[in-house]
Amino acid sequence: MRAGDEEISVSSTSGSRPTSKDAVINLDHGDPTMYESFWKRMGHRGDITIAGWQGISYFSDVTNLCWFLEPEFDHEIRRLHRLVGNAVADGHFVVVGTGSTQLFQAALYALSPPDTPHPLSVVSAAPYYSSYPAVTDYLRSGLYRWAGDASAFKGNIYIELVCSPNNPDGSIREAVLKSENGTIIHDLAYYWPQYTPITHAEDHDIMLFTVSKTTGHAGSRLGWALVKDKEVAKRMIKFVELNSIGVSKDSQFRAAKILKAISDGYELPNPKNKYKLFDFGHLLMSVRWKRLREAVKVSGIFSLPEFQSSYCTFTGKRTETYPAFAWLKCEKEGVEDCENFLRSHKILSRNGKHFGAARKFVRISMLERDETFELFIERLSSLT
Numbered sequence: 001m002r003a004g005d006e007e008i009s010v011s012s013t014s015g016s017r018p019t020s021k022d023a024v025i026n027l028d029h030g031d032p033t034m035y036e037s038f039w040k041r042m043g044h045r046g047d048i049t050i051a052g053w054q055g056i057s058y059f060s061d062v063t064n065l066c067w068f069l070e071p072e073f074d075h076e077i078r079r080l081h082r083l084v085g086n087a088v089a090d091g092h093f094v095v096v097g098t099g100s101t102q103l104f105q106a107a108l109y110a111l112s113p114p115d116t117p118h119p120l121s122v123v124s125a126a127p128y129y130s131s132y133p134a135v136t137d138y139l140r141s142g143l144y145r146w147a148g149d150a151s152a153f154k155g156n157i158y159i160e161l162v163c164s165p166n167n168p169d170g171s172i173r174e175a176v177l178k179s180e181n182g183t184i185i186h187d188l189a190y191y192w193p194q195y196t197p198i199t200h201a202e203d204h205d206i207m208l209f210t211v212s213k214t215t216g217h218a219g220s221r222l223g224w225a226l227v228k229d230k231e232v233a234k235r236m237i238k239f240v241e242l243n244s245i246g247v248s249k250d251s252q253f254r255a256a257k258i259l260k261a262i263s264d265g266y267e268l269p270n271p272k273n274k275y276k277l278f279d280f281g282h283l284l285m286s287v288r289w290k291r292l293r294e295a296v297k298v299s300g301i302f303s304l305p306e307f308q309s310s311y312c313t314f315t316g317k318r319t320e321t322y323p324a325f326a327w328l329k330c331e332k333e334g335v336e337d338c339e340n341f342l343r344s345h346k347i348l349s350r351n352g353k354h355f356g357a358a359r360k361f362v363r364i365s366m367l368e369r370d371e372t373f374e375l376f377i378e379r380l381s382s383l384t
């Protein structure tokens with residue numbers, strides 16, 4: 001089974017808890033189930049009730065350019081960006097999508113000239129998010145075509161995808177191509193304080209975000225784009241209209257409440273900081289990264305990227321980077337394919353080759369439930 005870029009093995013831990021010590025551990029996909037425990041702690045703060053008569057219309061707000069965007073969701077998106085300070089939402093149109101996966105395609109559509117004789121080249125610096133090539137090319141569009149690693153690209157008309165912090169390796173990135181005729185899509189799915197210090201508010205032409213990695217609600221399938229240019233926003237909206245005639249209102253009602261609960265957690269009295277999502281996420285990620293680095297040291301056959309700490313404007317402190325994925329390199333002599341090696345120990349990971357990198361690398365999700373993560377650490381420490 002596949003979900004997004006994610007190959008899902010039903011006999012493994014995906015979507016469930018490990019049933020035994022020697023269960024297959026699936027860390028191939030970035031399923032953010034670690035957030036479940038936070039939302040349980042939140043009690044009813046994230047709950048909603050939708051009456052049977054509610055949200056029947058296709059339309060949400062016909063006075064908004066994005067007519068299928070629920071006003072409450074729009075409001076809470078802008079409020080959250082103001083609170084966190086990670087992106088400038090003022091002066092940008094909000095376009096909602098069925099996951100940022102749909103918005104990525106909407107942006108490709110919007111940025112490609114409709115009358116082009118040749119498909120526009122779509123590039124991203126390796127290692128790039130494994131969905132980019134697959135999603136760009138699966139319909140063999142005449143408008144755009146995957147052209148690989150941006151660092152190796154020759155030409156000055158293109159769309160460059162800049163993912164920062166980057167999936168899979170957690171690096172902070174800027175565009176590598178500098179042509180005036182090129183365009184850029186900034187994928188900021190992981191530019192949130194639990195993963196990385198917020199150093200400044202990003203203010204790009206197209207910025208993509210997803211509920212999946214912000215709050216953990218991947219199953220709601222919601223993303224949003226902040227878009228500066230009205231004509232580009234219009235074309236993205238047209239794409240969503242042609243592709244799915246808008247975006248689930250039920251999901252937007254829920255996501256609005258979820259985002260509200262997060263902002264309230266910071267802006268309203270909050271005993272013992274119990275309801276602060278980013279604090280929860282940051283603490284959990286710090287513990288996990290410490291455990292992972294220890295396990296890697298014990299086994300002695302892997303290496304991990306190192307990150308520098310920075311001053312985080314959101315927390316007012318110097319904080320570390322704890323990416324949602326570990327970009328693990330197998331240093332063991334004679335092992336050329338790290339995915340195969342881990343698979344032989346019943347750990348499923350994503351091969352470096354899908355990210356335009358060597359097979360010695362794999363991407364490991366750091367966002368699974370505690371039981372799965374603990375089992376993974378135990379197994380990794382035992383490998384030699």
Ligand code: PMP
Binds near residue numbers: 210
């Ligand atoms: N961009 C990046 C960099 C991602 O890692 C993901 C999720 N794996 C997405 C986009 C897609 O997010 P969504 O679930 O909103 O489609």
